[in-house]
Amino acid sequence: MKKMRMLLIAVFSIHLLTGCWDRVEVNDIAIVTAVGLDLMKDGKLRLSLQVAIPSKLGPAGGGGGQGNDKDSTFLISETGNTVSEAYRNLQMKISRRIFFSQSRVLLIGENLARKGVKNIIDFHSRYHEPRINSFIMFTKGEASEILKTLPRLESVSAEETKELVKLSVGLSVYVSDFLTMLLTDGMEPLAPEFALAPLEVKEKNAQEKGQEINGTAVFKSDKLVGWIDKANTRGVLWLRNEIEHGVVTVEVPEEDGGGNVSIDITKAEVKITPNIENNMVTINVQVTSDMNVMENDSKLNLDDTKVIEDLQKNVEADIKERIQAVIDLAQKDFQADIFGFGHAIYKKYPKEWNTIYKQKWDQEFSHVEVTIQPEVFIRRIGLIK
Secondary structure: OHHHHHHHHHHHHHHHHOOOOOOOOHHHEEEEEEEEEEEOOOOOEEEEEEEEOHHHOOOOOOOOOOOOOOOOEEEEEEEEOOHHHHHHHHHOOOOOEEEOOOOOEEEEEHHHHHHOOHHHHHHHHHOOOOOOOOEEEEEOOOHHHHHOOOOOOOOOHHHHHHHHHHOOOOOOOEHHHHHHHHHOOOOOOEEEEEEEEEOOOOOOOOOOEEEEEEEEEEEEOOEEEEEEOHHHHHHHHHHOOOOOOOEEEEEOOHHHOOOEEEEEEEEEEEEEEEEEEOOEEEEEEEEEEEEEEEEEOOOOOOOOHHHHHHHHHHHHHHHHHHHHHHHHHHHHHHOOOOOOHHHHHHHHOHHHHHHHHHHHHHHHHOOOEEEEEEEEEEEEOOOOO
């Protein structure tokens, strides 16, 4: 037995010393940094890949941006009836094997999104190379145009896109999240809207543009049905319990001296509770948030408890207005439950959901009464009086 154990150890050690039979050399692959998909006029799908040029890539922050690294990537595209067909057609015009595993950005144009994205999600979840934890985003224009953007702070523009999403300044949705929303009863998918915006605020139109998370793309099943602007997207973030950072500015009336008080969100928690009574569904949204005063250019005395209480009420009114505005959009304009109210009903009332509401939730959702109860606590006011 001892000899057998030693033999097994020796064989295992020899195996570790051998090379990897399936190793892929960097010089043999075309590293994809971002994927773009658009619908062509002939009905075919266009697959655009942002491909890195390894010899042009330098360390981020070390002379990067649009200087020496402006040619650190190139764009290549091809069409097909499916993503797979476009991918195979594209592979025939590039000398290295296309390598998707480093891509973290999937960008889809509006025309294709309105037709439906089920096959795109299917490709990303079924084929082993594209990462299901890539960020998925949509644009009102063509995805290929966004991928041509020159980087400013990173080596490639796709890296800037990824870092911008990670800052939680807007929605952050992975391909896996989108797939989960597609498959979940009582919930419709949504994702960030991505756009190019002027880098500078000027009196005349600015020429240089950079990347911006501009709002929300709203879906029914796998088809895009509309957009929610940047201002109302804050209400979406509140309802999805995804507010991590943000500033609420309260305008002080002239009779109180005028000016503004800006308050920083430090903590937020949202609880959605459905109730069914006499076959009528109601939703209660309870919002609790801790905040700190960030800036005060008014004449308000923040040492006064009554002033702080009034500020809290004003912020609560602002939160309620934002949430109500986006609920109205979802119920009246899109008839799409992007907040998962139906899923909350399923979890609390599974029998009623399966027997009464599941089959008619599209119609029922538009008439559900939603009560919003915000509660704000201003914890710190700063040292300056």
